[in-house]
Amino acid sequence: MDRIQITPDLTFSRIVYGMWRLGDDADTSPAHVTDKLNACLDQGITTMDQADIYGGYMAEEIMGAALTPALRNRIEIVTKCDIVVSAGRHTGARVKHYDTSRAHITASVEASLKLMETDRIDLLLVHRPDPMMDHHDTGAALDDLVKSGKVRAVGVSNFRPWDWSLLQSAMTTPLATNQIELSLKAHQGFTNGDVAFHQQHGQPIMAWSPLGGGDLMSTENTVLRRIAARDGVDAAAVAVAWLLAHPARILPVMGTNNINRIKALSDAFKVTMDRQTWYELYTAALGHEVA
Numbered sequence: 001m002d003r004i005q006i007t008p009d010l011t012f013s014r015i016v017y018g019m020w021r022l023g024d025d026a027d028t029s030p031a032h033v034t035d036k037l038n039a040c041l042d043q044g045i046t047t048m049d050q051a052d053i054y055g056g057y058m059a060e061e062i063m064g065a066a067l068t069p070a071l072r073n074r075i076e077i078v079t080k081c082d083i084v085v086s087a088g089r090h091t092g093a094r095v096k097h098y099d100t101s102r103a104h105i106t107a108s109v110e111a112s113l114k115l116m117e118t119d120r121i122d123l124l125l126v127h128r129p130d131p132m133m134d135h136h137d138t139g140a141a142l143d144d145l146v147k148s149g150k151v152r153a154v155g156v157s158n159f160r161p162w163d164w165s166l167l168q169s170a171m172t173t174p175l176a177t178n179q180i181e182l183s184l185k186a187h188q189g190f191t192n193g194d195v196a197f198h199q200q201h202g203q204p205i206m207a208w209s210p211l212g213g214g215d216l217m218s219t220e221n222t223v224l225r226r227i228a229a230r231d232g233v234d235a236a237a238v239a240v241a242w243l244l245a246h247p248a249r250i251l252p253v254m255g256t257n258n259i260n261r262i263k264a265l266s267d268a269f270k271v272t273m274d275r276q277t278w279y280e281l282y283t284a285a286l287g288h289e290v291a
Contacts, residue, residue, distance in 0.1 A: 023055025057088025
């Protein structure tokens with residue numbers, strides 16, 4: 001599988017395995033989680049996407065229970081912080097909110113390291129833009145975590161270009177990536193400046209919900225099914241291939257608990273996606289031809 005350079009000393013697999021719903025599986029045993037990780041590794045998928053909040057603050061611990069030292073050394077761990085809800089270790093929060101203070105970010109990283117039974121996080125993302133962010137405080141906290149070696153790289157999620165620029169202005173560490181929603185259903189990033197901003201600066205983009213939450217429009221499904229039948233894959237592979245074909249170096253984050261679907265994630269590389277095929281899918285997503 002292709003790999004994407006995230007920092008000079010860190011690469012990610014082109015497809016990332018998302019663990020948002022890891023705790024929703026009927027079987028969360030270490031053995032079953034290990035089976036999922038091995039199904040990814042067998043295809044060259046080595047990058048695992050987590051967040052402190054996933055599974056009511058339980059998903060990191062579920063993964064950590066499965067990580068042997070040997071398995072840990074074969075994967076890259078992405079996790080996120082700053083969303084606070086009344087669950088898990090934050091029971092008692094009066095309102096869902098964002099916290100990008102140094103104290104919260106540092107405490108979140110320490111908790112994530114403990115729960116995942118690891119001494120390092122490969123990439124830490126600020127999960128949502130915080131209207132109350134003190135960019136100097138947040139930036140210094142992220143810089144210090146990288147200097148400490150507890151975090152190898154830092155980035156953001158769901159940031160607009162101006163949010164990115166504000167935070168980066170207060171940091172010495174380059175922000176590595178932005179994880180944003182991108183799919184045939186949520187394609188606005190290709191025209192609202194989000195993708196162009198990172199493409200201009202050579203920053204790879206991570207795409208969450210690349211299948212549109214599994215709810216692609218029926219017109220898209222017709223085109224997806226036709227291309228899927230042509231290439232002997234399922235429609236999901238075509239939707240992912242559409243993102244992979246873009247020159248912005250997009251890394252789709254694929255989340256499923258089904259082992260058979262995990263084993264098929266790399267089928268996206270079997271799809272022939274030339275420019276006109278890309279635009280066929282884009283036209284279906286728009287609901288009209290381009291101007």
